[in-house]
Amino acid sequence: MRPQTLADVAFPKTIKSFVRRAGRVTTGQTKAFDELGPKFLLPYQPETLDFVAAYADASSSRGLNDAQAQPLVLEIGFGMGEATAHIAALLPDTHFLCCEVHEPGVGALLKRIGEQDLHNIRICAHDAVEVIDHMLPERSLDGVHIFFPDPWHKKKHNKRRLIQAPLVAKLAARLKVGGYIHCATDWQPYAEQILEVLSAEPLLKNTALDQHPELLGYAPKPHYRPLTKFENRGIKLGHGVWDVVFVRHA
Template identity: 55%
Template sequence: MNTTTTAPTDTEYPRSIRSFVLRQGHMTAAQQRAIDTLWSSFGLDYQNKIIDLNKVFGRNNPKILEIGFGMGVATVEIAKRLPESDFLAIDVHGPGVGNLLKLIDENQSNNIRVMRHDAVEVVENMLGETSLDGIHIFFPDPWHKKRHHKRRLIQPAFVAKLLPCLKSGGYIHLATDWQEYAEQMLLVLTEFDTLCNTADNYAPTPAYRPETKFEARGKRLGHGVWDLVFTKK
């Protein structure tokens, strides 16, 4: 990716919902090199128009949206375990974007495309109705202080934006290591008549989701981990 067509920088977006929190991070030389050399192959620039994901990936296969991939390790592993699915992975943090591109190249994971942008804007402006077969949001920022709960991503307004993009029979898979946030997630998803819980409350971890560093950290701190999998009726 040349310097004149780089993915958007970490800019504050003037909106009520954002999919990210801005953090400073050190970009290693390898991560920057991956962005410079691999973005044209695996990166997708933000566009203020609906895109055809089948054209983006060059095939008519199931499409999964991942919001907030961290350093991308779990993303690549899931893509390996589900080779017949295509993954649109969105995050805004440069080191993570660079690292995921590096991992895609090392693992020849051709079923991943990367965006560096606010996922809320992508959902609103780039993804067409019923364009997704699944949505993954793993370990979003829990904003554990009560006064910050309004900043959490999983709220009715955002889920309402996601649902039109999801096909009938498609799924939303959330995971968190904060019990109180898990309870909020469960309440939010249960409020939508068009969603059906695949479990009585929390779901067993699906085989495709590997343990992430956030999950391992949570377990070391004595936290549980909660997965929620809901399907669209």
């Protein structure tokens, strides 16, 4: 579950949400692309997304009248889609817009959508920053999920990390008041950076400071986020996992 894309240059001048990786698309994933892609893949477009049209089937399948009235959560970098499918099944009345450029990951999530009969996911296989800039208007999101982004362990590579002030400002502007950003990482230095960057954004507030002061700004794992196989392995090895949840307050 590491959002990846664009490592063509050492330090890109513009924000990017990924580093492109190679990977083999399986037969099952290819079949999912062919059968489910036309319905669940949203093409990138340099104009505001028509939310009603994009999620019309998700709403009608549950007897809902207004797709635009349903909560909308953006996920950046869903990896192979395990957690995404779990959360979408747990929250069937929430719409999820999921950005990932790793083709096997996109195929894997499409396959899970078919296997679990999910209707509330749409996938945009494009750089999330351009999706945010051009397809998502301000105050259009109820939440943002960024789970286990690439930590770029070496200090000289820290500038490649996804969670930086310019991106957080873009995300905060697109949250409705009361909307949230939820990040999770298993790399403590990155957790500290995420906490610092989100704390510096004036539109956001760390509600965990009041509700769970003993966690020093970090949040308890929200009920909807599952423990992944990767995370379980880390916990068994004594590795920590840090959840950071901030809410737009104004």
